[in-house]
Amino acid sequence: MNSGRTEQEEFWAGEFGNEYTERNQGMQIIASNTALFARILSKTTNIKSVLEFGTNRGLNLLAIRQVFPAVHLSAVEINEQAVTELQKIAELSIYQQSLFEFSIDYQRDLVLSKGLLIHINPDKLKPTYELLYQSSQRYICLVEYYNPVPVEVAYRGHKNKLFKRDFAGEMMNEYKDLSLVDYGFIYHRDNNFPQDDLTWFLLEKRTDAANAENIKIDK
Numbered sequence: 001m002n003s004g005r006t007e008q009e010e011f012w013a014g015e016f017g018n019e020y021t022e023r024n025q026g027m028q029i030i031a032s033n034t035a036l037f038a039r040i041l042s043k044t045t046n047i048k049s050v051l052e053f054g055t056n057r058g059l060n061l062l063a064i065r066q067v068f069p070a071v072h073l074s075a076v077e078i079n080e081q082a083v084t085e086l087q088k089i090a091e092l093s094i095y096q097q098s099l100f101e102f103s104i105d106y107q108r109d110l111v112l113s114k115g116l117l118i119h120i121n122p123d124k125l126k127p128t129y130e131l132l133y134q135s136s137q138r139y140i141c142l143v144e145y146y147n148p149v150p151v152e153v154a155y156r157g158h159k160n161k162l163f164k165r166d167f168a169g170e171m172m173n174e175y176k177d178l179s180l181v182d183y184g185f186i187y188h189r190d191n192n193f194p195q196d197d198l199t200w201f202l203l204e205k206r207t208d209a210a211n212a213e214n215i216k217i218d219k
C-alpha cells in the first residue's frame with residue numbers, strides 16, 4: 001500500500017473508485033454532459049484534441065465526441081475498473097496512471113478537469129495546476145465545486161476526500177497568460193440537463209493578456 005501515492009489517490013484507485021464507476025453511468029448523464037459541453041465548446045475555436053484528467057468511464061469524453069465528432073480524445077485515469085470501461089470506447093488514447101505519474105507527450109488544444117481537482121490533496125494542487133497548464137496548447141476547462149475560500153466537506157461519510165475552492169482563480173493568479181473566456185453554473189434541479197451543482201470555467205492562454213499584465217507590473 002505504501003506506493004508513495006496520497007491517501008486520495010489510494011481512495012480512488014481502490015474500492016471506492018470501483019463503486020463510483022459502477023454507480024455513475026447511463027444516457028441521462030451523457031445527455032447532461034452533452035448539453036454542458038455544447039455550451040462550453042461553443043466559446044472555442046479549432047479544437048482538434050482533448051485530454052481529460054480523471055475521466056472515470058469516459059462520460060465527458062463521450063459527450064465531447066457528440067459535439068466534436070472528429071476530435072482526438074485522451075484519458076488519464078487511476079482506477080483500473082474505470083479503465084476497463086474506457087477500453088470499450090473507440091479511438092481513445094488511455095493512460096492508466098495517476099496524473100502525478102503522467103508525462104506530457106504532446107500538448108492538447110483543450111485540457112479538462114471535471115470533478116477531479118475537488119478530490120486532489122490540497123498540498124498537491126500546485127503540481128496539478130502546473131500539469132494542466134503545461135499539457136494545454138490553448139484552452140483549460142475546469143468543472144468543479146466552487147467556494148470563494150478553501151473548505152473541506154464530508155464526502156459520502158469520508159473525511160479528507162472533498163475540497164472546494166476557487167480553482168480557476170488560483171490558476172489565473174499563477175499563470176498570467178490565462179484569461180477567462182466564460183464561466184457558468186449548472187443546478188442539480190435543472191429542468192432538462194441537471195449536474196451536481198457544478199461551476200465551470202473556460203480559460204485560454206493568451207499572450208495579449210500576459211502583455212497587459214506585464215504592462216501593469218512595469219508601471
Ligand SMILES: C[S@@+](CC[C@H](N)C(=O)[O-])C[C@H]1O[C@@H](n2cnc3c(N)ncnc32)[C@H](O)[C@@H]1O
Pocket residue numbers: 008009012013017053054055056057059060076077078079082097098099100113114115116119
Ligand atoms: C468524481 S470522479 C469524476 C469522473 C469524471 N471526470 C466525470 O466527470 O464523470 C473522479 C475521477 O478522477 C479519478 N482520479 C482521482 N484522482 C486521480 C489521480 N490522481 N489521477 C488520475 N485519476 C484520478 C478517479 O478515479 C475518478 O474516476
